[in-house]
Amino acid sequence: MQGIKNLYSLLKGNRLRYSIGLVCISMLNLNQIFIATIYLVIFDGIIAQDISLVLNAVYGLIALTFFLTILVLIGHILIRVSSIKAISFLRAKAFNKMLKISIQNHSQGHSGDFISRVTNDIQVLEKSLTEYLLNITGTFLVGIACITYMFILNWKLALGLLTWNLITLGISSLFINPMKESSDKVQKKLSSTTTAISDIITGASVIKLYNLKNKMARRYEQKNKSVYKAVSKRVEISAVMRGLNSFLRTFSAIGFIAIASIFIMKEKGDFTFGQVLAINQLQHGVRIFFQSLGEFLNQVQESFAGLDRVNELLEMEEEPTHFKKMPALNNNNAIAVENVSFSYNCTDTVLNNISFEVREGGTVAIVGPSGGGKSTIFKLLLGLYQPQDGSISYFGEMGHDYSIDSLRSLMAYVPQDPYLFNGTVKENISYGKKDASDCEIFAAAKAANAHDFISSLENGYDTMVGERGIFLSGGQKQRIAIARAIVKDAPILLLDEATSSLDNESEKLVQNAFSNLMQNKTTVIIAHRLSTIKNSDSILVVEHGQIIERGNHDELLTRAGVYTGLYSKLSG
Numbered sequence: 301m302q303g304i305k306n307l308y309s310l311l312k313g314n315r316l317r318y319s320i321g322l323v324c325i326s327m328l329n330l331n332q333i334f335i336a337t338i339y340l341v342i343f344d345g346i347i348a349q350d351i352s353l354v355l356n357a358v359y360g361l362i363a364l365t366f367f368l369t370i371l372v373l374i375g376h377i378l379i380r381v382s383s384i385k386a387i388s389f390l391r392a393k394a395f396n397k398m399l400k401i402s403i404q405n406h407s408q409g410h411s412g413d414f415i416s417r418v419t420n421d422i423q424v425l426e427k428s429l430t431e432y433l434l435n436i437t438g439t440f441l442v443g444i445a446c447i448t449y450m451f452i453l454n455w456k457l458a459l460g461l462l463t464w465n466l467i468t469l470g471i472s473s474l475f476i477n478p479m480k481e482s483s484d485k486v487q488k489k490l491s492s493t494t495t496a497i498s499d500i501i502t503g504a505s506v507i508k509l510y511n512l513k514n515k516m517a518r519r520y521e522q523k524n525k526s527v528y529k530a531v532s533k534r535v536e537i538s539a540v541m542r543g544l545n546s547f548l549r550t551f552s553a554i555g556f557i558a559i560a561s562i563f564i565m566k567e568k569g570d571f572t573f574g575q576v577l578a579i580n581q582l583q584h585g586v587r588i589f590f591q592s593l594g595e596f597l598n599q600v601q602e603s604f605a606g607l608d609r610v611n612e613l614l615e616m617e618e619e620p621t622h623f624k625k626m627p628a629l630n631n632n633n634a635i636a637v638e639n640v641s642f643s644y645n646c647t648d649t650v651l652n653n654i655s656f657e658v659r660e661g662g663t664v665a666i667v668g669p670s671g672g673g674k675s676t677i678f679k680l681l682l683g684l685y686q687p688q689d690g691s692i693s694y695f696g697e698m699g700h701d702y703s704i705d706s707l708r709s710l711m712a713y714v715p716q717d718p719y720l721f722n723g724t725v726k727e728n729i730s731y732g733k734k735d736a737s738d739c740e741i742f743a744a745a746k747a748a749n750a751h752d753f754i755s756s757l758e759n760g761y762d763t764m765v766g767e768r769g770i771f772l773s774g775g776q777k778q779r780i781a782i783a784r785a786i787v788k789d790a791p792i793l794l795l796d797e798a799t800s801s802l803d804n805e806s807e808k809l810v811q812n813a814f815s816n817l818m819q820n821k822t823t824v825i826i827a828h829r830l831s832t833i834k835n836s837d838s839i840l841v842v843e844h845g846q847i848i849e850r851g852n853h854d855e856l857l858t859r860a861g862v863y864t865g866l867y868s869k870l871s872g
């Protein structure tokens with residue numbers, strides 16, 4: 301019952317329209333009652349030789365058919381419109397939620413699973429609003445109406461039939477839990493196939509490069525097989541349930557005819573022939589109520605499983621709007637990081653007691669071996685994760701004094717492999733600043749050494765870049781990302797220099813674009829180019845989550861430590 305209530309709650313704002321639609325369509329189910337009444341009138345009329353009674357009943361039947369057709373038409377329109385509205389609202393809610401959930405939740409889940417929740421699971425919910433709830437409500441209404449009418453016609457027959465149907469409901473209800481469990485499994489398995497599909501799309505080039513086609517096909521086949529197994533299990537349960545229902549239905553009909561015949565033959569029945577036919581008709585409604593209701597309740601379990609998964613998504617922890625409170629710092633530098641420690645999983649320490657500062661307009665380069673914690677420092681500065689210990693301040697204000705949004709407006713971040721959205725070049729640059737004018741976009745592209753190549757594209761700034769910028773080279777994507785950062789014009793830059801080497805010409809263009817971007821800005825750069833490192837005010841060597849050396853290029857070289865080793869590798 302709670303599950304059905306939850307499904308109805310999806311219709312918030314559309315409930316009245318949906319309920320009217322439900323009533324209209326349910327009226328169609330109530331035709332059992334009308335037809336039973338007409339049978340009663342026609343057959344008792346025939347026996348009484350009353351032609352006008354028979355004719356009136358026939359006219360009534362025609363009028364009823366016409367009336368019900370109109371009602372069903374209106375009902376379907378109302379149900380469809382309100383369901384589509386509710387479902388598109390839910391889709392938008394899930395989409396917005398995905399924009400808000402913390403990066404931790406994003407990294408823990410698989411993109412395919414998220415996609416499956418917003419597509420497969422919501423689709424099931426749509427079906428439950430347009431089909432399952434309709435079936436349940438209609439069945440419920442017709443059942444109650446038929447039972448009431450049967451009691452009015454003959455309470456003894458009604459009581460006998462009711463008892464028998466209650467027993468059949470008890471038998472059907474044995475299938476509720478297994479059906480819910482197997483539907484749950486089907487939705488989860490479906491989600492894992494979406495995950496596999498998402499992998500082959502995002503990893504298409506790796507699959508081709510390493511010739512993983514067969515491996516991926518086998519992996520998908522396995523997942524597909526497990527979907528097949530889960531669906532087969534559900535089909536088995538449903539088949540047994542349907543078979544049993546069908547048997548009970550037939551048994552009940554034969555039983556009723558037998559009992560009614562005995563009553564009539566022994567002339568013990570206190571009902572007319574018309575009433576027998578009417579009750580026979582009504583029994584159909586009662587059977588639907590007791591048997592199909594069980595069947596529909598089992599069907600709706602599929603939507604409860606989908607609803608659980610969508611609700612799980614909607615209840616995921618959102619990114620906090622502010623940093624958590626930190627011990628105050630008295631430091632007016634553009635960035636001050638003091639005694640910061642951090643772990644992704646609360647057990648393995650990734651950053652251990654890190655402290656450094658960057659003066660306004662200064663440049664700090666972070667270098668060190670892979671996995672040392674360089675990118676993690678950026679994630680903390682950007683507020684994507686919060687340190688467990690220590691403090692971070694920006695321009696003399698504590699991180700927690702800013703909202704996360706205003707904090708991010710202070711920073712422009714250019715990652716190693718910039719993400720471009722599937723849109724035009726112009727759109728991708730303009731993401732740096734709301735309402736960026738064409739002039740600002742062109743000026744930024746010029747400063748990022750991107751204007752010339754953009755102008756030579758087929759549609760210039762209106763050229764589509766493809767998914768993740770697939771139509772552009774690595775250097776071109778970087779320059780567009782730099783142009784995006786220039787448009788943002790944030791006082792702090794976080795730059796992650798690409799490790800992959802570009803050809804000489806492209807390398808020069810990107811380096812030059814970086815220099816233009818860094819003018820008059822405070823910059824922290826994860827550096828891999830010797831020239832960048834040498835030109836920084838200060839260099840931090842990060843290894844195993846600690847700053848093991850710091851100073852400028854000359855100072856570090858005189859120490860003959862880890863930096864000297866890195867330097868000789870880079871210059872060698």
Ligand SMILES: Nc1ncnc2c1ncn2[C@@H]1O[C@H](COP(=O)(O)OP(=O)(O)OP(=O)(O)O)[C@@H](O)[C@H]1O
Pocket residue numbers: 407644645650668669670671672673674675676677
């Ligand atoms: N989202 C995450 N969840 C759990 N552990 C993570 C996550 N991201 C990184 N790590 C771990 O944190 C450590 C530091 O990673 P980080 O990416 O900061 O290193 P890095 O110095 O930037 O490496 P690289 O130069 O290869 O990019 C690594 O051991 C890595 O496995």
